[in-house]
Amino acid sequence: MTKIFGINNLRAIILAAGEGKRLGQLTKDRPKCLTRLFGKSLLQYQLDVFQNCDINDISIVTGYKSDMIKFPNITYFHNSDYQNTNMLETLFCAQRKIDDQVIVTYSDIIFEKRILELLLEEDEDISIIVDSNWKKYWDIRFKNPLDDAESLEIDKHGYIQSVGQKVDNLEKIQGQYIGLMKFQKKGCDIIKKFYKTTKNLAKNGKNPLNENIPFEKSYMTDFLQGMINHGYKIKAIPIRSGWLELDSIHDYEIYNKKFKDKTISEFFSVNDI
16 A cells, blocks of 8 residues: 555545435535534535645535535535436536546545545555444444445455445445545546446436436445446445444434533544544
8 A cells, every 4th residue: 555645636526515404404504514513514524634634636516505615725516406416426527626546525424534544545446435333333323224224245355346235134234335435547537437338328228327216316336336347346445433424413413412421432533633
């Protein structure tokens, strides 16, 4: 593995188009990424971590209430059709930034600096962070973790075989995809080519990534699984906690209670940014 801190062509793309309807009143007047947790917005956590790792070429793809997302020294892209699309289409709104070395992250997660450092050290073409301690985390968020958890199977060499599929037992879950990934130069070329190919195929028939939904609503995990099915290698970078996802009012209430009780550090260190 090769350290790549401070390299000029390293950039980050934050996918921040979503509305966050499951957060109810918290997102009535602001985009999900501006929801505050422990005194700071989700987006500010991410910007701080990136900048603390010398990543200053940062792009944000906006959508819902985009006029409220205003940070200096940021390149902005806009998904005007955010209500009818998903993460994959949001990412490719920033296609001209998918080049060289790119970190891509969902905007509804926060993660410690050490998590980003692990990802930066990896030199595989495509690599994604997976939480192998997921069960402990899902247990505090869901009565039945299998209601939300998805497949993630990793071979003996550390490459992902299955991701994002619904399962009815724990055997096919070796971790959880958290929405944080890195593409090297070759990886960027791979995803741009695969996106173009699958989108063109979808125009002439069913969505090749997920036949149950239109192409524009494809999940990022559909895209990753599609690449795996076509022989592309995706490296799993395992972690044990060190991140949070804010997906519902229930999440918000749990995190704030744990912060008040000083037990949130079981899952996330507020000071490690």
